[in-house]
Amino acid sequence: MVKKILMQTYLWILLVLLYAPILIIVVFSFTEAKVLGNWTGFSLNLYKSLMNTGAHHSLMNAFVNTIAIALIAATVSTLLGSVAAIGIFNLRARGRKAMGFVNTIPILNGDIITGVSLFLLFVSLGITQGFTTVVLAHITFCTPYVVLSVMPRLKQMNPNLYEAALDLGATPMQALWKVIVPEIRPGMISGFLLALTISIDDFAVTVFTIGNQGLETLSTYIYADARKGGLTPELRPLSAIIFVVILVLLIIINRRAGKVKR
Amino acid sequence: MEESLPVFVFWNELKCNFATGFYFREMQSENRPIIEVKNVSKYFDDKTALDNVSLSIRKGEFVTILGPSGCGKTTLLRLIAGFQTASEGTILINGKEITQTPPHKRPVNTVFQKYALFPHLNVYDNIAFGLKLKKMPKAEMTRKVMAALKMVGMTDYEYRDVNSLSGGQQQRVAIARAIVNEPEVLLLDEPLAALDLKMRKDMQMELKEMHKTLGITFVYVTHDQEEALTLSDTIVVMSEGKIQQIGTPTDIYNEPVNAFVADFIGESNILNGTMVRDRLVNFCGKDFECVDEGFGEDVPVDVVIRPEDLYIFPASDRTKAQLQGRVQSCIFKGVHYEMVVLCDGYEFVVQDYHAFEAGMEVGLIVKPFDIHIMKKERICNTFEGRMIDENHVEFLGCEFECAHVDMSDKSKDWEHLSIEVDFDKIDLLDDSEDGILTGEVKFILYKGNHYHLTVLSDWDEDVYVDTNDVWDDGDRVGISVRPEDIRVTVK
Numbered sequence: 001m002v003k004k005i006l007m008q009t010y011l012w013i014l015l016v017l018l019y020a021p022i023l024i025i026v027v028f029s030f031t032e033a034k035v036l037g038n039w040t041g042f043s044l045n046l047y048k049s050l051m052n053t054g055a056h057h058s059l060m061n062a063f064v065n066t067i068a069i070a071l072i073a074a075t076v077s078t079l080l081g082s083v084a085a086i087g088i089f090n091l092r093a094r095g096r097k098a099m100g101f102v103n104t105i106p107i108l109n110g111d112i113i114t115g116v117s118l119f120l121l122f123v124s125l126g127i128t129q130g131f132t133t134v135v136l137a138h139i140t141f142c143t144p145y146v147v148l149s150v151m152p153r154l155k156q157m158n159p160n161l162y163e164a165a166l167d168l169g170a171t172p173m174q175a176l177w178k179v180i181v182p183e184i185r186p187g188m189i190s191g192f193l194l195a196l197t198i199s200i201d202d203f204a205v206t207v208f209t210i211g212n213q214g215l216e217t218l219s220t221y222i223y224a225d226a227r228k229g230g231l232t233p234e235l236r237p238l239s240a241i242i243f244v245v246i247l248v249l250l251i252i253i254n255r256r257a258g259k260v261k262r
Numbered sequence: 263m264e265e266s267l268p269v270f271v272f273w274n275e276l277k278c279n280f281a282t283g284f285y286f287r288e289m290q291s292e293n294r295p296i297i298e299v300k301n302v303s304k305y306f307d308d309k310t311a312l313d314n315v316s317l318s319i320r321k322g323e324f325v326t327i328l329g330p331s332g333c334g335k336t337t338l339l340r341l342i343a344g345f346q347t348a349s350e351g352t353i354l355i356n357g358k359e360i361t362q363t364p365p366h367k368r369p370v371n372t373v374f375q376k377y378a379l380f381p382h383l384n385v386y387d388n389i390a391f392g393l394k395l396k397k398m399p400k401a402e403m404t405r406k407v408m409a410a411l412k413m414v415g416m417t418d419y420e421y422r423d424v425n426s427l428s429g430g431q432q433q434r435v436a437i438a439r440a441i442v443n444e445p446e447v448l449l450l451d452e453p454l455a456a457l458d459l460k461m462r463k464d465m466q467m468e469l470k471e472m473h474k475t476l477g478i479t480f481v482y483v484t485h486d487q488e489e490a491l492t493l494s495d496t497i498v499v500m501s502e503g504k505i506q507q508i509g510t511p512t513d514i515y516n517e518p519v520n521a522f523v524a525d526f527i528g529e530s531n532i533l534n535g536t537m538v539r540d541r542l543v544n545f546c547g548k549d550f551e552c553v554d555e556g557f558g559e560d561v562p563v564d565v566v567i568r569p570e571d572l573y574i575f576p577a578s579d580r581t582k583a584q585l586q587g588r589v590q591s592c593i594f595k596g597v598h599y600e601m602v603v604l605c606d607g608y609e610f611v612v613q614d615y616h617a618f619e620a621g622m623e624v625g626l627i628v629k630p631f632d633i634h635i636m637k638k639e640r641i642c643n644t645f646e647g648r649m650i651d652e653n654h655v656e657f658l659g660c661e662f663e664c665a666h667v668d669m670s671d672k673s674k675d676w677e678h679l680s681i682e683v684d685f686d687k688i689d690l691l692d693d694s695e696d697g698i699l700t701g702e703v704k705f706i707l708y709k710g711n712h713y714h715l716t717v718l719s720d721w722d723e724d725v726y727v728d729t730n731d732v733w734d735d736g737d738r739v740g741i742s743v744r745p746e747d748i749r750v751t752v753k
């Protein structure tokens with residue numbers, strides 16, 4: 001009995017430690033106080049002022065940039081990653097293993113390293129840094145995740161499906177569209193959602209590739225804001241909204257993963 | 263008269279052409295092969311999957327390609343389907359060469375072992391897949407899909423999710439999906455292997471019925487010899503990438519061409535024997551009348567007797583018995599009993615409806631036409647080799663000590679020798695380190711009182727060994743030969 005209580009307590013302490021920071025942000029997004037930690041009564045004013053684009057133009061601008069970059073990067077990396085996964089899957093065993101290894105390196109590689117190396121690459125190629133370079137950088141680190149999420153679908157697939165389609169008169173292209181793509185679609189969607197969240201989240205790579213043309217994403221904006229002294233209060237409701245959105249996306253991904261297993 | 267001659271000749275030629283034209287058209291519909299495989303080989307890296315295979319399949323035939331796993335039967339089917347391309351040789355369908363044609367342009371359809379239905383489509387859309395690609399009008403398509411469903415006994419299943427179907431039902435849908443395209447040839451790659459026995463038997467009958475109704479050519483791959491005997495018009499027995507025998511089920515069963523076929527198709531007693539003269543064969547120390555001729559006199563042969571062709575009875579009636587022995591074991595097999603009888607040191611497998619308990623003294627009789635004689639492919643190992651010095655010879659890629667050879671005659675070619683070693687003079691050793699070279703046991707044949715093994719040596723040459731020791735398929739063994747057992751002859 002005591003053992004059981006101890007186990008329960010341990011679990012709850014852990015959960016509180018993990019989620020306390022997020023909970024604090026969410027709770028304090030419903031009050032007006034300028035300084036985080038002062039409770040001045042329940043209010044939705046911060047949400048209202050966030051929606052009022054005129055007042056916090058730069059914050060909303062950063063938010064829109066973040067979403068635009070994430071959507072473009074996720075879409076492109078989903079396409080690239082799926083095609084790459086199909087290619088890798090059709091290699092011989094040794095090549096497949098080697099490519100799988102090469103694919104995991106960027107995932108395990110530190111973001112700072114990726115950021116610095118991309119920065120050096122863009123500089124040495126003479127590309128002006130801005131929106132395009134950020135998108136390119138995000139595509140770079142999102143694609144391996146898509147490959148990782150599409151691969152298991154290919155491995156589960158009946159190896160004769162592609163041949164069956166050819167056998168029934170489909171050209172290789174038709175077989176790809178009508179049979180392979182529908183089969184790996186769940187993996188592609190999971191990969192897309194994963195890429196989306198990773199892209200929204202990213203700071204290290206973004207900060208190295210964003211240049212100095214005044215472009216801001218959410219993460220760089222918050223960083224700059226914090227350094228100026230004190231966070232803009234409207235960040236609290238924004239963080240709360242992003243948290244909820246990400247949470248919903250995560251639940252969707254997990255549900256899909258569960259379905260695939262069954 | 264002279265002037266009219268050319269005209270006459272021309273007329274005759276015309277008549278002749280006309281006649282042959284007719285003749286050929288007749289040939290086309292009746293006897294012309296729909297599939298011709300000519301000298302096809304297929305290599306995967308350095309492995310040979312098919313070795314110079316030639317095969318001709320007539321229109322409307324039910325042909326089964328039969329063999330143990332890894333014999334190249336599936337590779338052959340995949341070459342015909344176009345999923346793989348031949349390394350050498352040509353394949354013709356309907357007289358047109360299609361060796362390099364991609365699968366979607368071939369007039370064949372395939373039924374896969376694991377069904378390979380499209381999981382994201384329902385039954386109807388699976389079957390309609392090929393028709394949709396052909397842009398067939400909807401009404402006609404629906405009619406054809408329904409007809410195909412009816413053919414496989416799956417009416418009313420059209421809107422079911424394929425994942426909700428049982429294995430047998432999935433295979434029916436897979437067959438419907440193939441035949442709805444009205445292919446000239448239907449290829450089936452072990453389609454029933456994943457089903458349970460009862461289901462398999464039912465499906466066999468249905469496939470045979472379907473073949474009759476559709477009238478198209480079926481090429482069926484299986485490792486199940488019973489299935490092959492049940493279904494086929496023609497059986498192609500394959501082993502190690504080569505065709506061993508092509509024939510009707512009765513031919514293959516009753517007249518196997520070699521020990522492999524005899525052993526693989528059904529159960530059989532295979533013994534060493536000697537053809538004394540025409541219609542008389544000696545085995546197990548006794549002479550037996552048989553119906554085979556033309557082997558010559560005192561020629562070593564392989565004798566095949568099917569277990570059901572041996573008549574067994576109590577030993578009390580000694581005058582009748584051709585062979586006398588004692589029952590070693592008796593197993594009930596459902597319809598019959600299977601007994602092992604030891605006669606003069608030779609074991610015979612006998613099947614009978616009556617049980618004779620182990621330890622009983624029994625007599626055996628075999629009728630002359632139930633004895634099948636096969637020419638021996640070889641009577642001893644023959645290798646190519648060369649002399650190293652007067653006491654050493656090289657063959658199988660290794661150096662062997664041999665009995666002293668007088669090499670003083672320089673006119674002889676000591677570099678190209680024929681080396682002979684008897685089957686029972688080759689020693690197999692447990693520890694592969696101990697042998698002069700090593701090999702892998704790849705085929706075991708029980709010959710009544712000893713095992714005849716085929717051992718693949720390190721340098722890809724077959725060594726044939728007679729032994730009383732029990733080895734398993736795939737065992738690594740050491741091979742050695744005593745010096746006095748090596749016979750050296752100059753070519």
